[in-house]
Amino acid sequence: IEKARAAFLTRCKANSEATLGTYKGDAVLGEGASESLHVKDYKY
Numbered sequence: 352i353e354k355a356r357a358a359f360l361t362r363c364k365a366n367s368e369a370t371l372g373t374y375k376g377d378a379v380l381g382e383g384a385s386e387s388l389h390v391k392d393y394k395y
Contacts, residue, residue: 368374 365374
């Protein structure tokens with residue numbers, strides 16, 4: 352649970368900085384956060 356909490360707080364901080372226009376893209380990506388969820392040619 353601590354890893355999930357840390358990842359959540361990191362994303363919250365990055366989202367807050369992006370909203371304020373101060374995000375520089377330097378958020379440390381946690382476990383699984385750098386993995387793309389994109390599925391090429393996926394059809395709904």
